Amino acid sequence: MNFLPHTEEDRREMLKVIGVKTVEELFADVPPQVRLNRRLNIPGPLSELELTKHLRELSNKNSSLHEYVSFLGAGAYDHFTPSAIDHLLLRSEFYTAYTPYQPEISQGTLTAIFEYQTLICELTGMDNANASMYDGASATAEAALMACESQRRKKIVVASTVHPEYREVLRTYAGGQAIEIAEVPFKNGVADLEKMDQLIDKQTAAVIIQQPNFFGALENVRQINDLIHDRGGLFITVVDPVSLAVLKAPAGYGADIVVGEGQSLGNPLSFGGPLLGFLATTGKLVRRMPGRIVGQTVDSRGQRAFVLTLQTREQHIRREKATSNICSNEALCALAATIHLTMLGKKGLTEVAKLCVQKTNYLKEQLQSAGFAAPFTAPVFKEFVIKTAKPVEETNQALLKEKIIGGLNLERFYPELKNHLLLCVTEKRTREEMLSLTAAMAAVEGRGRGND
Secondary structure (H helix, E strand, C coil), X not given: CCCCCCCHHHHHHHHHHHCCCCHHHHCCCXXXXXXXXXXXXXXXXXXXXHHHHHHHHHHCCCCCCCCCEECCCCCCCCCCCCHHHHHHHCCHHHHCCCCCCCHHHCHHHHHHHHHHHHHHHHHHCCCEECCCECCHHHHHHHHHHHHHHHHCCCEEEEECCCCHHHHHHHHHHHHCCCCEEEEECEECCEECHHHHHHHCCCCEEEEEEEECCCCCECCXXXXXXXXXXXXXXXXXXXXXXXXXXXXXXXXXXXXXXEEEECCCCCCCCHHHCCCCEEEEECHHHHHHCCCCCEEEEECCCCCEEEEECCCCXXXXXXXXXXXXXXXXXXXXXXXXHHHHHHHHHHHHHHHHHHHHHHHHHHHHHHHHHCCCECCCCCCECCEEEEECXXXXXXXXXXXXXXXXXXXXXXXXXXXXXXXXXXXXXCCCCCHHHHHHHHHHHHHHCCCCCCCC
Protein backbone atom coordinates (compact mmCIF):
# COMPACT_ATOMS: atom_id res chain seq x y z
CA MET A 1 0.00 0.00 0.00
CA ASN A 2 2.58 2.50 -1.20
CA PHE A 3 0.00 5.25 -1.53
CA LEU A 4 -0.29 5.43 2.30
CA PRO A 5 2.15 7.67 4.18
CA HIS A 6 2.94 5.20 6.99
CA THR A 7 6.49 3.89 7.34
CA GLU A 8 7.33 0.26 8.10
CA GLU A 9 8.10 1.29 11.66
CA ASP A 10 4.67 2.95 11.92
CA ARG A 11 3.01 -0.27 10.76
CA ARG A 12 4.95 -2.44 13.21
CA GLU A 13 3.98 -0.16 16.08
CA MET A 14 0.28 -0.22 15.13
CA LEU A 15 0.27 -4.00 14.73
CA LYS A 16 1.95 -4.37 18.12
CA VAL A 17 -0.71 -2.24 19.81
CA ILE A 18 -3.50 -4.20 18.09
CA GLY A 19 -1.90 -7.49 19.09
CA VAL A 20 -1.24 -9.14 15.72
CA LYS A 21 1.97 -9.83 13.86
CA THR A 22 0.98 -9.11 10.25
CA VAL A 23 -1.58 -7.13 8.30
CA GLU A 24 -2.86 -10.41 6.86
CA GLU A 25 -4.00 -11.46 10.33
CA LEU A 26 -6.36 -8.48 10.39
CA PHE A 27 -8.25 -9.97 7.44
CA ALA A 28 -8.23 -13.60 8.55
CA ASP A 29 -12.03 -13.71 8.65
CA VAL A 30 -12.39 -12.60 5.01
CA PRO A 31 -12.80 -15.70 2.79
CA PRO A 32 -9.94 -16.12 0.26
CA GLN A 33 -12.35 -16.35 -2.70
CA VAL A 34 -13.56 -12.75 -2.20
CA ARG A 35 -10.09 -11.24 -1.77
CA LEU A 36 -8.48 -9.29 -4.62
CA ASN A 37 -5.21 -11.25 -4.49
CA ARG A 38 -3.36 -8.74 -6.64
CA ARG A 39 -2.07 -5.21 -6.39
CA LEU A 40 -4.49 -2.37 -7.00
CA ASN A 41 -4.53 -1.07 -10.57
CA ILE A 42 -3.24 2.36 -9.60
CA PRO A 43 -0.68 4.12 -11.82
CA GLY A 44 2.58 5.35 -10.41
CA PRO A 45 3.17 8.87 -9.11
CA LEU A 46 2.94 11.84 -11.46
CA SER A 47 4.55 15.25 -11.37
CA GLU A 48 2.31 18.27 -10.92
CA LEU A 49 2.66 19.05 -14.64
CA GLU A 50 1.71 15.51 -15.66
CA LEU A 51 -1.15 15.31 -13.18
CA THR A 52 -2.62 18.65 -14.30
CA LYS A 53 -2.51 17.51 -17.92
CA HIS A 54 -4.14 14.17 -17.05
CA LEU A 55 -6.96 15.79 -15.08
CA ARG A 56 -7.59 18.28 -17.86
CA GLU A 57 -7.88 15.44 -20.38
CA LEU A 58 -10.40 13.72 -18.11
CA SER A 59 -12.44 16.91 -17.65
CA ASN A 60 -12.52 17.52 -21.39
CA LYS A 61 -14.50 14.30 -21.79
CA ASN A 62 -17.42 16.12 -20.17
CA SER A 63 -19.51 18.75 -21.88
CA SER A 64 -20.84 21.83 -20.10
CA LEU A 65 -23.03 24.85 -20.64
CA HIS A 66 -19.97 26.68 -21.92
CA GLU A 67 -20.36 24.66 -25.13
CA TYR A 68 -24.07 23.86 -25.08
CA VAL A 69 -27.19 26.04 -24.97
CA SER A 70 -29.75 24.78 -22.45
CA PHE A 71 -33.53 24.95 -22.64
CA LEU A 72 -33.89 22.45 -19.79
CA GLY A 73 -35.38 23.63 -16.50
CA ALA A 74 -37.77 21.56 -14.38
CA GLY A 75 -36.38 22.68 -11.03
CA ALA A 76 -32.77 23.73 -11.74
CA TYR A 77 -32.15 26.72 -13.97
CA ASP A 78 -29.41 28.23 -16.12
CA HIS A 79 -29.44 31.79 -14.83
CA PHE A 80 -26.49 34.16 -15.02
CA THR A 81 -24.23 34.11 -11.96
CA PRO A 82 -22.01 37.20 -11.46
CA SER A 83 -18.34 36.26 -10.96
CA ALA A 84 -18.18 38.35 -7.78
CA ILE A 85 -20.25 35.69 -6.00
CA ASP A 86 -17.56 33.02 -6.26
CA HIS A 87 -14.85 35.47 -5.25
CA LEU A 88 -16.72 36.31 -2.05
CA LEU A 89 -17.71 32.70 -1.31
CA LEU A 90 -14.04 31.67 -1.48
CA ARG A 91 -13.15 33.80 1.52
CA SER A 92 -11.92 31.32 4.12
CA GLU A 93 -14.27 32.70 6.79
CA PHE A 94 -17.19 31.41 4.72
CA TYR A 95 -16.18 28.25 2.93
CA THR A 96 -14.48 26.66 5.96
CA ALA A 97 -17.31 27.41 8.41
CA TYR A 98 -19.67 24.43 8.53
CA THR A 99 -22.21 25.64 11.07
CA PRO A 100 -22.23 28.11 14.00
CA TYR A 101 -22.17 25.70 16.94
CA GLN A 102 -20.68 28.49 19.08
CA PRO A 103 -22.75 31.47 17.97
CA GLU A 104 -21.08 33.90 20.32
CA ILE A 105 -17.90 33.66 18.20
CA SER A 106 -19.64 33.16 14.83
CA GLN A 107 -21.02 36.65 14.39
CA GLY A 108 -19.97 36.94 10.75
CA THR A 109 -21.69 33.71 9.74
CA LEU A 110 -24.79 34.58 11.76
CA THR A 111 -24.92 38.05 10.21
CA ALA A 112 -24.87 36.55 6.71
CA ILE A 113 -27.64 34.08 7.59
CA PHE A 114 -29.72 36.85 9.15
CA GLU A 115 -29.41 38.90 5.97
CA TYR A 116 -30.46 35.86 3.93
CA GLN A 117 -33.53 35.35 6.13
CA THR A 118 -34.42 39.02 5.75
CA LEU A 119 -34.20 38.85 1.95
CA ILE A 120 -36.41 35.74 1.80
CA CYS A 121 -38.99 37.55 3.93
CA GLU A 122 -38.78 40.55 1.60
CA LEU A 123 -39.37 38.35 -1.44
CA THR A 124 -42.22 36.29 -0.01
CA GLY A 125 -43.85 38.92 2.21
CA MET A 126 -43.83 36.46 5.11
CA ASP A 127 -42.96 37.26 8.73
CA ASN A 128 -40.18 34.75 9.33
CA ALA A 129 -37.74 32.60 7.36
CA ASN A 130 -35.31 29.96 8.57
CA ALA A 131 -31.60 29.67 7.81
CA SER A 132 -32.36 27.50 4.72
CA MET A 133 -33.24 23.88 3.98
CA TYR A 134 -31.52 21.15 1.99
CA ASP A 135 -33.55 21.73 -1.19
CA GLY A 136 -37.01 22.63 -2.44
CA ALA A 137 -38.27 19.06 -2.06
CA SER A 138 -37.34 18.70 1.62
CA ALA A 139 -38.67 22.19 2.33
CA THR A 140 -42.02 21.19 0.81
CA ALA A 141 -42.23 18.02 2.91
CA GLU A 142 -41.23 19.87 6.08
CA ALA A 143 -43.94 22.45 5.42
CA ALA A 144 -46.49 19.64 5.22
CA LEU A 145 -45.33 18.26 8.58
CA MET A 146 -45.58 21.76 10.05
CA ALA A 147 -49.16 22.05 8.83
CA CYS A 148 -50.22 18.64 10.17
CA GLU A 149 -48.70 19.35 13.57
CA SER A 150 -50.21 22.83 13.73
CA GLN A 151 -53.71 21.84 12.63
CA ARG A 152 -53.74 18.44 14.37
CA ARG A 153 -54.85 16.85 11.10
CA LYS A 154 -53.44 14.01 9.01
CA LYS A 155 -54.26 14.82 5.39
CA ILE A 156 -52.45 16.87 2.76
CA VAL A 157 -54.01 17.81 -0.58
CA VAL A 158 -51.34 18.49 -3.20
CA ALA A 159 -51.75 19.57 -6.81
CA SER A 160 -50.32 17.20 -9.42
CA THR A 161 -48.81 20.33 -10.98
CA VAL A 162 -46.32 20.49 -8.10
CA HIS A 163 -42.86 19.21 -9.08
CA PRO A 164 -43.15 15.38 -9.32
CA GLU A 165 -39.96 14.81 -7.32
CA TYR A 166 -41.20 17.13 -4.58
CA ARG A 167 -44.37 15.06 -4.40
CA GLU A 168 -42.32 11.88 -4.20
CA VAL A 169 -40.33 13.24 -1.24
CA LEU A 170 -43.61 14.38 0.34
CA ARG A 171 -45.00 10.84 0.09
CA THR A 172 -41.83 9.44 1.65
CA TYR A 173 -42.09 11.83 4.60
CA ALA A 174 -45.82 11.17 4.98
CA GLY A 175 -45.44 7.41 5.01
CA GLY A 176 -43.63 7.39 8.32
CA GLN A 177 -46.16 9.78 9.87
CA ALA A 178 -49.34 8.02 8.68
CA ILE A 179 -50.32 11.16 6.74
CA GLU A 180 -52.74 10.77 3.84
CA ILE A 181 -51.66 12.40 0.57
CA ALA A 182 -54.43 13.24 -1.93
CA GLU A 183 -53.39 14.49 -5.39
CA VAL A 184 -55.45 16.93 -7.45
CA PRO A 185 -55.42 16.29 -11.24
CA PHE A 186 -54.70 19.13 -13.64
CA LYS A 187 -56.90 20.73 -16.26
CA ASN A 188 -55.51 23.04 -18.94
CA GLY A 189 -52.11 22.90 -17.20
CA VAL A 190 -53.33 24.03 -13.77
CA ALA A 191 -54.92 22.34 -10.77
CA ASP A 192 -58.54 21.31 -11.31
CA LEU A 193 -60.32 23.42 -8.68
CA GLU A 194 -63.51 21.37 -8.83
CA LYS A 195 -61.58 18.20 -7.98
CA MET A 196 -59.62 20.07 -5.31
CA ASP A 197 -62.84 21.24 -3.69
CA GLN A 198 -64.02 17.62 -3.52
CA LEU A 199 -60.77 16.41 -1.92
CA ILE A 200 -60.55 19.05 0.81
CA ASP A 201 -62.37 17.98 3.98
CA LYS A 202 -62.24 18.56 7.74
CA GLN A 203 -59.17 16.33 8.03
CA THR A 204 -57.15 18.36 5.53
CA ALA A 205 -54.25 20.14 7.22
CA ALA A 206 -53.08 21.99 4.12
CA VAL A 207 -53.20 22.38 0.36
CA ILE A 208 -49.88 22.53 -1.51
CA ILE A 209 -49.63 24.21 -4.91
CA GLN A 210 -46.72 25.52 -6.98
CA GLN A 211 -46.72 29.03 -8.40
CA PRO A 212 -45.68 29.11 -11.22
CA ASN A 213 -46.35 25.38 -11.38
CA PHE A 214 -44.24 22.57 -12.86
CA PHE A 215 -45.56 23.36 -16.34
CA GLY A 216 -44.64 27.03 -15.90
CA ALA A 217 -48.32 27.99 -15.71
CA LEU A 218 -49.88 30.36 -13.17
CA GLU A 219 -52.36 28.80 -10.74
CA ASN A 220 -55.63 30.38 -9.52
CA VAL A 221 -54.10 31.10 -6.12
CA ARG A 222 -56.86 33.31 -4.72
CA GLN A 223 -59.53 30.68 -5.32
CA ILE A 224 -57.32 27.98 -3.84
CA ASN A 225 -56.70 30.17 -0.81
CA ASP A 226 -60.46 30.49 -0.24
CA LEU A 227 -61.04 26.74 -0.66
CA ILE A 228 -58.57 25.70 2.04
CA HIS A 229 -59.05 28.54 4.52
CA ASP A 230 -62.82 28.06 4.49
CA ARG A 231 -62.17 24.50 5.79
CA GLY A 232 -59.71 25.59 8.48
CA GLY A 233 -56.55 24.37 6.74
CA LEU A 234 -53.30 26.06 5.77
CA PHE A 235 -52.16 27.23 2.34
CA ILE A 236 -48.64 26.15 1.31
CA THR A 237 -47.10 27.53 -1.88
CA VAL A 238 -43.95 26.39 -3.67
CA VAL A 239 -42.52 29.40 -5.50
CA ASP A 240 -39.77 30.37 -7.92
CA PRO A 241 -37.91 33.21 -6.15
CA VAL A 242 -37.11 34.98 -9.43
CA SER A 243 -40.83 35.12 -10.30
CA LEU A 244 -41.56 37.02 -7.10
CA ALA A 245 -40.03 40.13 -8.67
CA VAL A 246 -43.06 40.40 -10.98
CA LEU A 247 -45.76 38.23 -9.37
CA LYS A 248 -47.67 39.08 -6.21
CA ALA A 249 -45.88 37.96 -3.06
CA PRO A 250 -47.43 34.82 -1.52
CA ALA A 251 -48.38 36.76 1.60
CA GLY A 252 -50.54 38.93 -0.66
CA TYR A 253 -52.79 36.04 -1.65
CA GLY A 254 -53.02 34.40 1.75
CA ALA A 255 -50.23 31.82 1.89
CA ASP A 256 -49.39 30.51 5.36
CA ILE A 257 -46.12 28.74 4.48
CA VAL A 258 -43.91 29.50 1.48
CA VAL A 259 -41.17 27.16 0.27
CA GLY A 260 -39.07 26.83 -2.84
CA GLU A 261 -35.76 26.10 -4.49
CA GLY A 262 -33.17 28.88 -4.33
CA GLN A 263 -30.63 27.44 -6.79
CA SER A 264 -31.51 30.11 -9.34
CA LEU A 265 -30.21 32.76 -6.94
CA GLY A 266 -26.46 32.75 -7.52
CA ASN A 267 -25.93 28.99 -7.42
CA PRO A 268 -24.72 27.08 -10.51
CA LEU A 269 -26.30 23.91 -11.86
CA SER A 270 -23.25 21.87 -10.72
CA PHE A 271 -24.39 18.48 -12.07
CA GLY A 272 -27.50 18.58 -9.88
CA GLY A 273 -26.37 19.99 -6.55
CA PRO A 274 -25.95 21.17 -3.92
CA LEU A 275 -29.32 22.90 -3.92
CA LEU A 276 -30.86 25.49 -1.60
CA GLY A 277 -34.29 25.12 -0.06
CA PHE A 278 -36.00 28.09 1.57
CA LEU A 279 -38.94 28.17 3.97
CA ALA A 280 -40.85 31.17 5.28
CA THR A 281 -44.02 31.44 7.29
CA THR A 282 -46.38 33.67 9.20
CA GLY A 283 -45.60 34.76 12.73
CA LYS A 284 -48.10 32.38 14.34
CA LEU A 285 -46.25 29.35 12.92
CA VAL A 286 -42.70 30.45 13.67
CA ARG A 287 -42.27 28.09 16.65
CA ARG A 288 -43.04 25.13 14.43
CA MET A 289 -40.41 25.95 11.82
CA PRO A 290 -37.74 23.30 11.21
CA GLY A 291 -34.03 23.93 11.17
CA ARG A 292 -32.16 26.99 12.36
CA ILE A 293 -33.35 30.54 12.83
CA VAL A 294 -30.96 33.43 13.45
CA GLY A 295 -32.27 36.28 15.56
CA GLN A 296 -30.98 39.79 16.23
CA THR A 297 -30.41 41.13 19.76
CA VAL A 298 -27.97 43.30 21.73
CA ASP A 299 -25.11 42.18 23.97
CA SER A 300 -24.31 43.31 27.52
CA ARG A 301 -22.74 46.49 26.14
CA GLY A 302 -25.75 47.33 24.00
CA GLN A 303 -24.05 46.38 20.74
CA ARG A 304 -25.89 44.66 17.89
CA ALA A 305 -25.44 40.88 18.06
CA PHE A 306 -26.84 37.73 16.48
CA VAL A 307 -27.86 34.43 18.05
CA LEU A 308 -29.41 31.11 17.11
CA THR A 309 -32.94 31.23 18.40
CA LEU A 310 -36.07 29.08 18.69
CA GLN A 311 -34.15 25.90 17.93
CA THR A 312 -35.26 23.06 20.20
CA ARG A 313 -32.67 20.71 21.63
CA GLU A 314 -34.87 17.77 20.65
CA GLN A 315 -33.62 18.20 17.10
CA HIS A 316 -30.23 17.06 18.39
CA ILE A 317 -30.73 14.76 21.38
CA ARG A 318 -34.33 13.49 21.42
CA ARG A 319 -35.14 13.20 17.77
CA GLU A 320 -38.27 11.11 18.21
CA LYS A 321 -39.86 14.10 20.00
CA ALA A 322 -38.55 16.73 17.61
CA THR A 323 -40.64 19.00 15.39
CA SER A 324 -38.16 18.16 12.64
CA ASN A 325 -35.01 16.11 12.29
CA ILE A 326 -33.35 18.75 10.14
CA CYS A 327 -30.96 20.68 12.35
CA SER A 328 -28.53 22.08 9.79
CA ASN A 329 -28.72 24.38 6.78
CA GLU A 330 -27.15 25.17 3.38
CA ALA A 331 -25.18 28.15 4.65
CA LEU A 332 -22.76 28.59 1.73
CA CYS A 333 -25.54 28.28 -0.88
CA ALA A 334 -27.67 30.69 1.15
CA LEU A 335 -24.77 33.14 1.21
CA ALA A 336 -24.52 32.89 -2.59
CA ALA A 337 -28.23 33.74 -2.82
CA THR A 338 -27.74 36.67 -0.44
CA ILE A 339 -24.88 38.11 -2.50
CA HIS A 340 -26.79 37.52 -5.73
CA LEU A 341 -29.91 39.34 -4.52
CA THR A 342 -27.85 42.17 -3.05
CA MET A 343 -25.94 42.68 -6.29
CA LEU A 344 -29.09 42.65 -8.45
CA GLY A 345 -31.25 44.69 -6.10
CA LYS A 346 -34.97 45.15 -6.67
CA LYS A 347 -34.52 46.72 -10.10
CA GLY A 348 -32.08 44.07 -11.33
CA LEU A 349 -34.17 41.11 -10.16
CA THR A 350 -37.26 42.65 -11.76
CA GLU A 351 -35.39 43.05 -15.03
CA VAL A 352 -34.31 39.38 -14.94
CA ALA A 353 -37.89 38.25 -14.28
CA LYS A 354 -39.30 40.42 -17.09
CA LEU A 355 -36.72 39.06 -19.53
CA CYS A 356 -37.73 35.52 -18.57
CA VAL A 357 -41.40 36.31 -19.28
CA GLN A 358 -40.72 38.09 -22.56
CA LYS A 359 -38.31 35.51 -23.94
CA THR A 360 -40.45 32.57 -22.87
CA ASN A 361 -43.45 33.93 -24.72
CA TYR A 362 -41.29 34.81 -27.74
CA LEU A 363 -40.07 31.22 -28.08
CA LYS A 364 -43.55 29.85 -27.51
CA GLU A 365 -44.86 32.04 -30.34
CA GLN A 366 -42.02 30.99 -32.64
CA LEU A 367 -42.69 27.30 -32.07
CA GLN A 368 -46.43 27.75 -32.60
CA SER A 369 -45.72 29.61 -35.84
CA ALA A 370 -43.58 26.63 -36.90
CA GLY A 371 -46.56 24.33 -36.42
CA PHE A 372 -46.05 23.05 -32.88
CA ALA A 373 -49.04 22.96 -30.55
CA ALA A 374 -49.09 24.48 -27.06
CA PRO A 375 -51.66 22.29 -25.26
CA PHE A 376 -52.23 24.66 -22.33
CA THR A 377 -53.54 28.22 -22.54
CA ALA A 378 -52.80 29.38 -18.98
CA PRO A 379 -50.28 32.26 -18.68
CA VAL A 380 -46.67 31.11 -18.15
CA PHE A 381 -43.60 32.54 -16.48
CA LYS A 382 -40.34 30.80 -17.40
CA GLU A 383 -41.40 27.41 -18.74
CA PHE A 384 -44.06 26.09 -21.08
CA VAL A 385 -45.23 22.85 -22.67
CA ILE A 386 -45.04 22.01 -26.38
CA LYS A 387 -46.49 18.95 -28.09
CA THR A 388 -44.31 17.21 -30.68
CA ALA A 389 -45.30 14.78 -33.43
CA LYS A 390 -42.11 12.74 -32.98
CA PRO A 391 -41.00 11.13 -29.69
CA VAL A 392 -39.38 13.66 -27.37
CA GLU A 393 -36.18 11.62 -27.05
CA GLU A 394 -35.76 11.67 -30.83
CA THR A 395 -36.16 15.44 -30.81
CA ASN A 396 -33.70 15.89 -27.94
CA GLN A 397 -31.08 13.67 -29.59
CA ALA A 398 -31.31 15.75 -32.75
CA LEU A 399 -30.93 18.93 -30.70
CA LEU A 400 -27.82 17.60 -28.96
CA LYS A 401 -26.15 17.25 -32.36
CA GLU A 402 -26.68 21.00 -32.72
CA LYS A 403 -25.20 21.55 -29.22
CA ILE A 404 -28.63 22.37 -27.81
CA ILE A 405 -29.95 20.77 -24.64
CA GLY A 406 -33.68 20.34 -25.19
CA GLY A 407 -36.49 20.22 -22.68
CA LEU A 408 -37.84 17.61 -20.28
CA ASN A 409 -39.78 14.63 -21.59
CA LEU A 410 -42.99 14.99 -19.56
CA GLU A 411 -44.04 11.40 -20.23
CA ARG A 412 -41.46 10.42 -17.61
CA PHE A 413 -43.70 11.88 -14.90
CA TYR A 414 -47.06 12.21 -16.65
CA PRO A 415 -47.85 9.15 -18.85
CA GLU A 416 -50.82 10.99 -20.33
CA LEU A 417 -48.45 13.64 -21.76
CA LYS A 418 -46.70 11.47 -24.32
CA ASN A 419 -44.73 13.52 -26.87
CA HIS A 420 -44.92 16.60 -24.66
CA LEU A 421 -41.81 18.69 -24.01
CA LEU A 422 -41.25 21.12 -21.13
CA LEU A 423 -39.01 23.98 -22.30
CA CYS A 424 -37.35 26.63 -20.16
CA VAL A 425 -36.16 30.11 -21.15
CA THR A 426 -34.10 32.25 -18.80
CA GLU A 427 -32.65 35.72 -19.28
CA LYS A 428 -29.49 34.13 -20.78
CA ARG A 429 -31.15 32.84 -23.92
CA THR A 430 -30.69 34.99 -27.02
CA ARG A 431 -32.96 35.50 -30.02
CA GLU A 432 -30.49 33.60 -32.20
CA GLU A 433 -30.46 30.64 -29.81
CA MET A 434 -34.25 30.50 -29.72
CA LEU A 435 -34.49 30.64 -33.50
CA SER A 436 -31.89 27.86 -33.75
CA LEU A 437 -33.97 25.70 -31.40
CA THR A 438 -37.11 26.37 -33.43
CA ALA A 439 -35.38 25.53 -36.71
CA ALA A 440 -33.82 22.35 -35.32
CA MET A 441 -37.12 21.11 -33.86
CA ALA A 442 -38.95 21.94 -37.09
CA ALA A 443 -36.34 20.05 -39.10
CA VAL A 444 -36.86 16.91 -36.98
CA GLU A 445 -40.55 16.90 -37.91
CA GLY A 446 -40.11 18.07 -41.50
CA ARG A 447 -41.85 21.38 -40.85
CA GLY A 448 -39.28 23.62 -42.51
CA ARG A 449 -37.21 26.09 -40.54
CA GLY A 450 -39.97 28.12 -38.87
CA ASN A 451 -40.24 31.90 -38.80
CA ASP A 452 -37.47 34.44 -38.21
